[in-house]
Amino acid sequence: MTANLRTVRFSLNDRPVAADVEPHHSLTQILQQRFGLFGARESCAEGVCGCCTVLVDGAPNAGCLYLAILLDGKRVTTIEHLDADGNLTVVQRAFIEAGAFQCGFCTPGFVLMAHDLLRRNADPSEDQIRDSLSGNLCRCGAYPEITKAVQLAVRWQKEGSQQPASAPGG
Amino acid sequence: MNRVGCSIPRLEAIAKVTGRAEYVDNLILPGMLYGKIFRSTIARGRIKRLDLDKARAREGVHAVLGAQDILSLIPHPYYGPAFHDQPILALDEVRHVGEPIAVVLAADPYAAVKALADIAVEYEPLPAVYDEVEAATSSCFVHEELKPAATFADLKHLVGRKGTNVAMEYRLRRGDVDNAFAAADHVFEHTFRTQQAMHLALEPHVTLVEPHADSLVIHTCSQNPSFVRSEIARLLGWPENRVRVIVPFLGGGFGGKLYIKLEAIVAAAAMLVRRPVKITLTMEEEFYTITKHATTVRIKSGVSKDGRIIARDCEAWWNGGAYADIGPRVTQKAGYTAAGPYDIDNVRIDSYQIYTNRPAAGALRGFGVPQLAWAYESHTDMIARELGIDPLQFRWNNLLREGQPQATGSPMRDAPIERVLERIAARLNWGAALERGNGRYRRGRGLAVALKAGTSPTTSTASVNINAGGSVTVYVGTADMGQGSDTALGQIAAETLDVPMRDVKVVHTDTDVTPYDMGTCSARSTFHMGNAIRLAAADARNKLKATVAELGLPPGTNYSVKEILQKRFGMEAGNIIGIGSYIPPHSPPDAQTGLSEEITPFWALGGTGAEVEVDTETGHVRVIRLINVADGGRVINPDIAQTQISGAAIMQLGFTMYENMVFKDGRVRNNSLTHYEIPSYQDIPLLETELIESADDRGPFGAKGLGESGTFGVSPAIANAIDDAVGVRLTELPITAEAVLRGLQAARSREQRQ
Numbered sequence: 008m009t010a011n012l013r014t015v016r017f018s019l020n021d022r023p024v025a026a027d028v029e030p031h032h033s034l035t036q037i038l039q040q041r042f043g044l045f046g047a048r049e050s051c052a053e054g055v056c057g058c059c060t061v062l063v064d065g066a067p068n069a070g071c072l073y074l075a076i077l078l079d080g081k082r083v084t085t086i087e088h089l090d091a092d093g094n095l096t097v098v099q100r101a102f103i104e105a106g107a108f109q110c111g112f113c114t115p116g117f118v119l120m121a122h123d124l125l126r127r128n129a130d131p132s133e134d135q136i137r138d139s140l141s142g143n144l145c146r147c148g149a150y151p152e153i154t155k156a157v158q159l160a161v162r163w164q165k166e167g168s169q170q171p172a173s174a175p176g177g
Numbered sequence: 178m179n180r181v182g183c184s185i186p187r188l189e190a191i192a193k194v195t196g197r198a199e200y201v202d203n204l205i206l207p208g209m210l211y212g213k214i215f216r217s218t219i220a221r222g223r224i225k226r227l228d229l230d231k232a233r234a235r236e237g238v239h240a241v242l243g244a245q246d247i248l249s250l251i252p253h254p255y256y257g258p259a260f261h262d263q264p265i266l267a268l269d270e271v272r273h274v275g276e277p278i279a280v281v282l283a284a285d286p287y288a289a290v291k292a293l294a295d296i297a298v299e300y301e302p303l304p305a306v307y308d309e310v311e312a313a314t315s316s317c318f319v320h321e322e323l324k325p326a327a328t329f330a331d332l333k334h335l336v337g338r339k340g341t342n343v344a345m346e347y348r349l350r351r352g353d354v355d356n357a358f359a360a361a362d363h364v365f366e367h368t369f370r371t372q373q374a375m376h377l378a379l380e381p382h383v384t385l386v387e388p389h390a391d392s393l394v395i396h397t398c399s400q401n402p403s404f405v406r407s408e409i410a411r412l413l414g415w416p417e418n419r420v421r422v423i424v425p426f427l428g429g430g431f432g433g434k435l436y437i438k439l440e441a442i443v444a445a446a447a448m449l450v451r452r453p454v455k456i457t458l459t460m461e462e463e464f465y466t467i468t469k470h471a472t473t474v475r476i477k478s479g480v481s482k483d484g485r486i487i488a489r490d491c492e493a494w495w496n497g498g499a500y501a502d503i504g505p506r507v508t509q510k511a512g513y514t515a516a517g518p519y520d521i522d523n524v525r526i527d528s529y530q531i532y533t534n535r536p537a538a539g540a541l542r543g544f545g546v547p548q549l550a551w552a553y554e555s556h557t558d559m560i561a562r563e564l565g566i567d568p569l570q571f572r573w574n575n576l577l578r579e580g581q582p583q584a585t586g587s588p589m590r591d592a593p594i595e596r597v598l599e600r601i602a603a604r605l606n607w608g609a610a611l612e613r614g615n616g617r618y619r620r621g622r623g624l625a626v627a628l629k630a631g632t633s634p635t636t637s638t639a640s641v642n643i644n645a646g647g648s649v650t651v652y653v654g655t656a657d658m659g660q661g662s663d664t665a666l667g668q669i670a671a672e673t674l675d676v677p678m679r680d681v682k683v684v685h686t687d688t689d690v691t692p693y694d695m696g697t698c699s700a701r702s703t704f705h706m707g708n709a710i711r712l713a714a715a716d717a718r719n720k721l722k723a724t725v726a727e728l729g730l731p732p733g734t735n736y737s738v739k740e741i742l743q744k745r746f747g748m749e750a751g752n753i754i755g756i757g758s759y760i761p762p763h764s765p766p767d768a769q770t771g772l773s774e775e776i777t778p779f780w781a782l783g784g785t786g787a788e789v790e791v792d793t794e795t796g797h798v799r800v801i802r803l804i805n806v807a808d809g810g811r812v813i814n815p816d817i818a819q820t821q822i823s824g825a826a827i828m829q830l831g832f833t834m835y836e837n838m839v840f841k842d843g844r845v846r847n848n849s850l851t852h853y854e855i856p857s858y859q860d861i862p863l864l865e866t867e868l869i870e871s872a873d874d875r876g877p878f879g880a881k882g883l884g885e886s887g888t889f890g891v892s893p894a895i896a897n898a899i900d901d902a903v904g905v906r907l908t909e910l911p912i913t914a915e916a917v918l919r920g921l922q923a924a925r926s927r928e929q930r931q
Contacts, residue, residue: 031287045203046196048428050379051460051850058379086196099194103186106816109824110659111193112379112428118194141858144850146379146429147659148827150861152820 017078020088028075035059035070037078038085046086046115057143060116061085067123086115089122098122098160105156109147116143121157130161181672181878184816187664188683189426189657199425201383201398202457209385210239211286212446212456215279215296216465217271220307220534220843221319222300224269224278232281232295237288240450241296243279244268247445251412254445258404258436259332260344261324263500263537265412265441271300272319272499273536274843275465280446282454305534305843309496310473312342312533319499319532328407329695330634332505334768342532344497345505347512349771351584352523357488361479365560369552371892371910373471373496373838374831376541377855378658380428381463384439385455386447392419393444398427400434400656401696402686408437409444417688424686427658431828432540433467434658435698436503464848468838469541470507471496474515474552479523484566486575488523491515493549497530498537504530506632507538510699511545513630513766513776516584517553518594519575524584526771534843543885544699546629547829547892551910554625554893559906568897569602569624576626583780585630586772591873591881592780593808598626600806600867601786601890611788613902619791620801623897625890626784630777631882632699634763638692639709641670641717643753645746647738648680651710654694655702656686660884661817662702668813669707669877673714692756700882703813704779705759707877712757720753761875779873782808783886785826785894791902796918800830800862800895807886808869811879815868818883823866825887831856833892837911 016025019042026041038044038061047070050058059070062084089096098121101107108114117140124131124139131139136157145153192198229241244266247254254268255261267278279296283289306312306319319342325335335345358364384397393413399405402422410417427434439456447454458466472495479488493515497504512528561571576598577589601624602608613620642650651670657663663683671681684691694706721741725734728744736744742751761778786804791797805826812818835854839846847853866887872879896907905920 029287039203040205044196045200048200048202048380049457050381050428053460053849053851055850056379090195095191095194102194103190106184106186106820108193108659109661109820110378110380110427110429111189111198112200112659114193115196118196137858144379144855144857146377146431146828146855147820148824148856148861149820150827150856150858151823151864 013076015076015078017080018082020084020091026075030074030076032075033071034061034073034075034078037075038070044085044087048112056113057116057120058113060119060143062119067120086119096122097163098125101156101160101163105152105159107152107156108149113143113145117145117153121160124157125160125164129164180668180678181813184814185664185678187661187817188667189663200380200428201385201396201425204385204396206385206387206453209453209455210282210284210450211289212443212454213281213286213289213293214277214456214462215281215293217267217274217276217278219271219300219302220274221305222271222302224267224271224298225301226299227278228297229279232292235288235292235295237285238281238283238292240282241279241292242446242449246449250445250448254412256408256412256437256441257326257501258328258503259326259335259505260501261326262320265445273534275462275536277442280442282446282450307533307535307840307843309471309494309531309533312531313494313529315342318342319534331632335505344501344530344532345508347509347528347771349512349524349526349584351772354488354490354523354525357523358479361487362482363480363564364477365480365556365563366477367556367559367908368473368475369555369908371472371548371551373535373538374469374836375464375838375853376431376433376467377463378429378431378433381458381460382434382438382466383455383457384443385453386443387453388447388451392421395420395422395440395444397422397424397440398434399424399440400427400430400658400698401436402656402688403654403693404436404696405440406688409440412441422686422688424656427656430656430658430697431542432698435540435696438466460850461848464838464845465536467502468498468536468538470504470538470545470548472548474549476552476556478556478560480560480564484564484571484574486519486521489516489521490525493528495530495545496533496535496538498533498535500537501530502537502539504538507540507545510630510632511549513585514546514628515549517557518577518626518628520577520581521584535840540698542825542828543629543888544632546627547832547888550625550627550889551892554627554890555896555908558623558897558900562900569607572598572626585766585776586774587776589780591810591871592628592782593869593871594626594628594782596869597782597784597806597808600869601784601804604804604865605786617793619793619902620788621898621900621902622786622788623894623901624784624786625893625897627889629781629885629889631779631781632701633761633778635695635701635705636758636760637694637705637709638758639706639713640692641710641713641755643717643721643738645739645742645749645751647676649674649676651681651683652691653683653706653710654686654691655706656697658697660821661814662697664817665703665813666706666710669710670714672878673711674718700781700884703880704876704882707880708759709757711877712759713755715755716757717753717755720755724753778875779881781882781886783889785890787894787898789895789898789902791899791917793903793921796914796921798899798912798914798917802863803830803891804865805887806867806869807883808871808881809883810873810876810881811870812868813878813880818868819866821884822868822887823864825885826864826891827856827861829888829891830860832910833895834911
């Protein structure tokens with residue numbers, strides 16, 4: 008079973024790491040089983056739902072379709088890294104403020120896609136928000152609130168004042 | 178203070194936006210094996226030979242289990258909430274495609290997957306039946322004998338039977354239906370159908386079981402952990418306290434994670450190999466696990482010349498698939514309101530739960546009400562149009578009003594459905610003409626209103642612990658699957674105890690710790706568990722008062738909890754525990770007439786207004802605007818409540834416009850998210866959501882359940898709007914461009930003939 012093992016070295020959330028992987032291992036599986044990162048989740052396993060969204064060299068990828076064996080020299084960023092400095096990002100705060108999730112299973116994917124959109128376009132229109140996020144599915148139907156969250160993040164970013172969302176339970 | 182009536186963010190908000198929220202699949206234990214299920218490829222057949230030896234010999238495979246292995250542990254391995262009809266693994270017969278036959282266990286899930294191909298099975302194919310109406314009278318029986326479970330209080334009336342596919346029927350008889358039809362000036366009869374569809378929570382089913390010397394720990398994505406505990410204990414012949422069920426967050430549920438799904442198979446496997454075992458389903462397997470009933474509904478109305486509905490006869494066939502799951506409850510509870518929200522003196526309802534050789538159907542967001550509302554609210558519009566009465570006016574003339582008996586005889590109580598209708602009409606600006614267009618694209622609008630009787634009788638129990646420092650811990654068996662129950666239930670505890678929300682923690686279900694709850698279903702948690710928490714908190718408060726008295730402190734003292742407990746225990750220690758159980762008043766339906774004075778703890782009300790645009794060349798329908806109005810009683814958390822309504826409406830939009838399990842010989846042809854479309858970002862119309870706050874006397878702080886109400890009116894409102902736009906009436910879900918185009922072509926050829 009281990010005949011096909013190969014070591015890949017890559018950057019994971021700004022730390023150098025190595026993993027022995029088999030050709031069939033997906034990025035999602037390696038993140039979960041080797042690195043204990045569960046924010047990228049497998050749902051459809053065919054690149055349709057976006058629950059497993061991971062940034063590879065800064066670009067969003069479906070972790071379920073990305074073969075781990077191709078990771079050599081890549082820079083992988085997962086949802087768990089966004090608040091590495093101890094602060095939620097403006098997008099995360101906006102998701103909380105706008106109530107842009109219910110069960111939360113798809114949320115990491117949407118948050119990462121929203122980050123990717125705002126990185127490319129600081130002032131997207133509503134249509135651009137829809138287009139950019141349309142590769143992700145939310146079965147709870149939080150789409151209208153997700154749009155509001157992205158719009159709120161845009162506003163906060165423009166104002167330069169990263170307004171804290173009211174703390175849960177506060 | 179951020180408490181009842183305030184839109185505070187979800188307690189778990191930070192965990193969810195950082196990807197750190199806990200779901201079952203995050204758990205990996207030392208020594209754990211992964212399980213993969215070998216499933217039937219045919220809809221019905223006798224298993225002539227099952228050869229597991231080759232799979233067992235494969236390198237990396239720890240064990241391969243078949244029904245014979247299960248029997249060595251559990252001599253009668255059948256489970257189910259209504260009937261004990263579902264075997265843990267198929268014994269001598271398979272009854273639907275995808276039925277589990279064997280389980281492969283391996284430390285590496287890939288080894289398990291590969292070994293599935295090593296399993297050989299030979300069947301003797303048997304005739305199968307798929308259609309619910311055909312199965313009702315077919316001599317091809319899915320089960321030889323039906324054995325009722327007698328577990329739930331509301332399903333005690335189920336009886337054992339043989340030689341039928343009708344698992345149960347609910348009958349309602351009110352007034353003199355035949356005479357009323359004879360006296361009616363107009364009689365209308367239509368038949369409607371709905372498709373089999375999927376819950377499709379994005380978190381697939383997952384269960385992990387840890388076997389211990391004399392107990393089991395079951396980590397599972399379950400909506401009713403109390404039932405999992407008692408059912409697994411029953412299968413093993415154990416007392417309940419040896420089975421511990423732990424439920425973290427659920428990645429969506431919608432009714433698909435109720436009762437036993439993977440728990441029995443994983444528990445048996447873990448016990449047989451004495452190692453922790455986890456099974457996570459693939460999306461493909463989800464399509465064979467639990468579904469929403471396909472239905473056929475025949476509905477007939479007698480109407481007087483002044484536009485009053487005086488008689489209604491309704492027959493509903495529910496395609497329950499091969500195993501009843503909770504279908505009998507769906508069939509009965511939906512049956513209560515099959516006549517719709519109308520004041521009709523003479524009503525006959527027959528609602529049948531039917532076995533077929535399809536994957537099992539259970540509850541899906543509305544317990545059958547969306548299927549029936551599709552029928553009766555389409556029917557309502559068809560009558561109004563035929564009689565030349567405005568559909569809003571026709572509804573208004575016939576609508577049930579506060580205090581009037583609904584078809585079951587139970588009065589409408591805190592149920593202002595006319596306000597739901599009023600608000601939809603106002604938002605649609607119904608009195609003003611609509612710009613309909615006159616070219617290729619035509620616009621129309623429609624509306625629909627419906628009601629639901631909540632599940633009853635049921636029990637919820639909660640405990641509330643006031644800690645030494647004054648903080649509060651709430652223990653509930655409610656699963657937060659995205660509906661926001663942690664937050665809303667926490668708000669109820671905070672309000673009752675007069676403490677700030679930040680001092681309240683809601684403990685997720687662990688049946689070793691959290692008390693009994695019937696289940697997180699049927700929009701019941703805020704109402705039932707909310708009441709239990711209110712009672713538990715009040716009990717704790719009373720105990721605190723008693724402690725004050727014991728300590729000889731003057732009554733009405735303003736000592737803090739911290740000070741009282743410090744005086745009581747001599748240090749900051751100890752706690753005050755309050756317990757509360759809520760069982761609503763209920764009177765079961767009469768066995769002959771189906772009538773009851775007290776059928777439901779509360780009436781859930783919802784309705785929809787829709788504006789559509791139809792492309793007359795392609796039949797394509799664009800839903801432009803969807804207005805959803807629901808009654809939530811006094812709402813605990815308005816923002817979360819609003820998203821529950823709009824989310825439910827979006828889900829029902831999927832069941833209306835796209836979602837459909839396409840079958841061929843019992844096999845699902847579109848068993849993936851690529852081929853089974855759910856609403857995506859681009860499908861969302863302009864959504865408007867409004868809550869009517871009626872204040873339910875019995876609800877905690879006047880609240881009632883609302884998580885399903887957004888589904889009720891969506892399908893018929895859209896169909897009514899299509900008819901309004903282009904004069905095409907659709908009677909089957911989902912609504913496809915093809916069906917609309919056929920309707921348009923039929924209308925054109927009718928015109929040409931005239």
